[in-house]
Amino acid sequence: MLAALAGEARARPPFWLMRQAGRYLPEYRELRAKAGSFLDLCYNPDFAVEVTLQPLRRYGMDAAILFSDILVVPHALGQPLAYLEGEGPKLDPIRKTEELSRLSRERFHEVLAPVYETLRRLTTAIPTETTLIGFAGAPWTIACYMVEGGGSKEYAHVKRWAYGDPEGFARLIDLLVEVTADYLCAQIEAGAETVQLFDSWAGVLPIGQFRRWVIEPTRRIVAAVKARHPETPIIGFPRGAGHAYEDYVADSGVDAVGLDTTVSPLWAARNLQTRLPVQGNLDPIMLATGGKALTDATGEILESFAARPFVFNLGHGVIQTTPPEHVADLARQLRRWPDLG
Numbered sequence: 001m002l003a004a005l006a007g008e009a010r011a012r013p014p015f016w017l018m019r020q021a022g023r024y025l026p027e028y029r030e031l032r033a034k035a036g037s038f039l040d041l042c043y044n045p046d047f048a049v050e051v052t053l054q055p056l057r058r059y060g061m062d063a064a065i066l067f068s069d070i071l072v073v074p075h076a077l078g079q080p081l082a083y084l085e086g087e088g089p090k091l092d093p094i095r096k097t098e099e100l101s102r103l104s105r106e107r108f109h110e111v112l113a114p115v116y117e118t119l120r121r122l123t124t125a126i127p128t129e130t131t132l133i134g135f136a137g138a139p140w141t142i143a144c145y146m147v148e149g150g151g152s153k154e155y156a157h158v159k160r161w162a163y164g165d166p167e168g169f170a171r172l173i174d175l176l177v178e179v180t181a182d183y184l185c186a187q188i189e190a191g192a193e194t195v196q197l198f199d200s201w202a203g204v205l206p207i208g209q210f211r212r213w214v215i216e217p218t219r220r221i222v223a224a225v226k227a228r229h230p231e232t233p234i235i236g237f238p239r240g241a242g243h244a245y246e247d248y249v250a251d252s253g254v255d256a257v258g259l260d261t262t263v264s265p266l267w268a269a270r271n272l273q274t275r276l277p278v279q280g281n282l283d284p285i286m287l288a289t290g291g292k293a294l295t296d297a298t299g300e301i302l303e304s305f306a307a308r309p310f311v312f313n314l315g316h317g318v319i320q321t322t323p324p325e326h327v328a329d330l331a332r333q334l335r336r337w338p339d340l341g
Ligand SMILES: Cc1c2[nH]c(c1CCC(=O)O)Cc1[nH]c(c(CCC(=O)O)c1C)Cc1[nH]c(c(CCC(=O)O)c1C)Cc1[nH]c(c(C)c1CCC(=O)O)C2
Pocket: 017, 018, 019, 020, 021, 022, 023, 032, 038, 065, 066, 067, 068, 069, 070, 071, 083, 087, 088, 089, 135, 151, 198, 200, 317
């Protein structure tokens, strides 16, 4: 995985899956029931290490991703957070500049200390050839959750703040740039060998706003992390960026880019992969579907990307209803490639 991220084309591309740990695995559900709340799971290194290892034991991915969530960052800034059964995350929304005083950096690293401990333990708990991935949400996506107070269809509150009061909104983004860079550096110091920035809602912005709230904050985080850890590759995942993937690749400074499900592999091979390693982009619903459709779609992605630096992944996270056998089928196909096609 690290060789691919450094720009080497591998005969057998490395693979891991976004949300490779989680509710599609019975052993996860069992441990989750014991842990109490989802946040208790994230902040308990014994549990978090175990959950990180579960998919590796079954499928032997080339990378382990720290088990945590992107929303621990607003939580560590003092914003109340709960995960409600069947509803997803809920935060007390912050919707204007005056409300930023509710956030504080004072206890940030103290709250996140169990995450660093989880990474330290994982450095010895995973096989040496397995790459340890740390992660954070990118500022725009974190701001979406902080301002909307959870998931949203329209992102109207966060957009109206960003469009109507850009100077005030920039104070939130600036804070997130600083703490996220710090958080990623602390993860690297605890043993993460690469880090991924998840920008799940990058795709909802028009291009000018995309430059300001997606590319620019990402560029600043990358520069700050590289100043302290120049050797650690950074993967950016601006989900839904569409044509703006080209701008993101040209200007954000990331070392590799994650492609969402909608990106054409042939287009990306020609226009992005000639500049940097790419990661992606099997539709998670294809993985849930399984069978010949899955085998064919996987084959097409490998054909398109395997000649250049590439990390096989999904175009978004594994969904809950995915049969675990389908992941085993996928892993088998990837491990046989290119010998058995
Ligand atoms: C937007 C986002 C979140 N979290 C994340 C993103 C970015 C990627 C994406 O776009 O999906 C990232 C994330 N969340 C989780 C991980 C763990 C590592 C992994 O295996 O990839 C990672 C990398 C665990 C999780 N994060 C969450 C769960 C489920 C919690 C449970 O057990 O109930 C897991 C395993 C909860 C969560 N966390 C979040 C939502 C919207 C939800 C609820 C929806 C859902 O449950 O799928 C925020």
